[in-house]
Amino acid sequence: MKAAITATAKYLPDSILSNHDLEKILDTSDEWIRTRTGIRERRILRDPEKATSFLCTEVARRIIEKRGIAADEIDLIIVATMTPDMIFPSTACLVQRNVQATNAWAFDLSGACSGFLYALNTGAQFIVAGTHKKVLVIGGEKMSAVMDYTDRNTCVLFGDGAAGVLLEPARDEQHGLLDAKLQADGEGSEHLYMLGGGSRCPASQETVENGMHFLRQDGRQVFKSAVTQMADTAEEIMRRNGLSSEDIGYLVPHQANYRIIQATAERMGIDMRKVAVNIDRYGNTSAATIPICIAELDEEGKLPPGSNLVLVSFGAGYTWGGIYLKWQ
Numbered sequence: 001m002k003a004a005i006t007a008t009a010k011y012l013p014d015s016i017l018s019n020h021d022l023e024k025i026l027d028t029s030d031e032w033i034r035t036r037t038g039i040r041e042r043r044i045l046r047d048p049e050k051a052t053s054f055l056c057t058e059v060a061r062r063i064i065e066k067r068g069i070a071a072d073e074i075d076l077i078i079v080a081t082m083t084p085d086m087i088f089p090s091t092a093c094l095v096q097r098n099v100q101a102t103n104a105w106a107f108d109l110s111g112a113c114s115g116f117l118y119a120l121n122t123g124a125q126f127i128v129a130g131t132h133k134k135v136l137v138i139g140g141e142k143m144s145a146v147m148d149y150t151d152r153n154t155c156v157l158f159g160d161g162a163a164g165v166l167l168e169p170a171r172d173e174q175h176g177l178l179d180a181k182l183q184a185d186g187e188g189s190e191h192l193y194m195l196g197g198g199s200r201c202p203a204s205q206e207t208v209e210n211g212m213h214f215l216r217q218d219g220r221q222v223f224k225s226a227v228t229q230m231a232d233t234a235e236e237i238m239r240r241n242g243l244s245s246e247d248i249g250y251l252v253p254h255q256a257n258y259r260i261i262q263a264t265a266e267r268m269g270i271d272m273r274k275v276a277v278n279i280d281r282y283g284n285t286s287a288a289t290i291p292i293c294i295a296e297l298d299e300e301g302k303l304p305p306g307s308n309l310v311l312v313s314f315g316a317g318y319t320w321g322g323i324y325l326k327w328q
């Protein structure tokens with residue numbers, strides 16, 4: 001048995017933070033951000049009372065409504081996030097309560113920007129095993145909560161948002177998730193991290209004073225690895241599934257930098273018209289970028305049954321990977 005995506009939804013907060021807004025608070029320019037990253041604006045969840053679980057709950061509600069199911073039909077909820085409401089309980093448990101998915105178990109998955117692909121493949125295993133019929137997989141982030149808005153190297157890149165999919169048994173063996181290659185290399189952990197707030201550096205006056213509750217990144221280092229690994233993975237997924245560039249409906253890459261997306265597409269020999277891109281509007285929403293792209297393609301009617309999608313990601317850990325699926 002294969003697992004297929006049977007419903008999608010996204011939720012983006014209304015408030016826009018544009019490059020021009022950032023020009024007013026930082027030594028940066030719209031021109032620099034656009035040409036180096038492809039980002040024009042990002043969304044910010046400004047209400048301090050609302051966190052990642054709010055974004056993910058909206059996604060869960062929309063998926064339940066779209067699919068026309070009852071919340072208690074859901075067997076499992078996985079939330080991929082690196083900005084959970086709190087370290088525990090999990091954000092997935094908060095979503096489970098909010099939508100009253102009373103028969104679901106729920107957990108968070110920490111895979112940073114590759115979190116959604118990790119979660120999608122994990123969720124699919126429960127369908128393949130035949131033990132679960134409906135698995136909700138959501139990627140959601142309130143990245144603004146871990147941004148240092150005095151650090152132009154990082155804060156221009158990230159935004160808030162969430163999206164997700166419902167996984168159910170595919171109609172046949174030829175549809176749904178057909179291949180996955182997921183990887184990790186902890187040697188990359190020193191290049192993209194948030195030191196404070198965990199068991200190594202619990203919150204203290206010192207961690208606050210030293211800005212340790214913010215995301216830090218060696219952009220140049222991460223860029224090089226991201227280009228190599230995303231392109232290599234996409235190429236391998238194509239090779240081992242006998243896919244030519246003509247066979248692919250859409251490449252859905254993680255949205256960290258337009259130049260990384262272009263390099264991946266180039267290596268696959270795919271025209272940019274067949275690449276999902278929304279980094280200009282949302283920036284990097286970490287675990288949410290890929291499901292937001294899928295939800296938009298779905299909303300726009302760009303996924304007829306039989307479309308081949310290749311999803312690829314790279315993020316903190318390092319974590320990276322690719323998934324090949326055929327839309328049903």
Ligand code: UT7
Nearest residue numbers: 028029032036113152153156219220222223226256257315
């Ligand atoms: O999603 C998780 C994975 N993350 C990624 O894949 C991100 C990968 N990295 C990147 O996308 C890029 O490395 C960045 C967009 C973060 C940076 O672009 P870059 O072309 O690698 O720039 P750089 O870091 O080499 O910096 C070039 C210059 C530096 O100035 P100097 O040292 O040459 O004088 C930076 O200080 O640009 C400067 N700079 C900025 N200038 C204006 C860095 N950030 C900014 C900024 N505005 N916001």
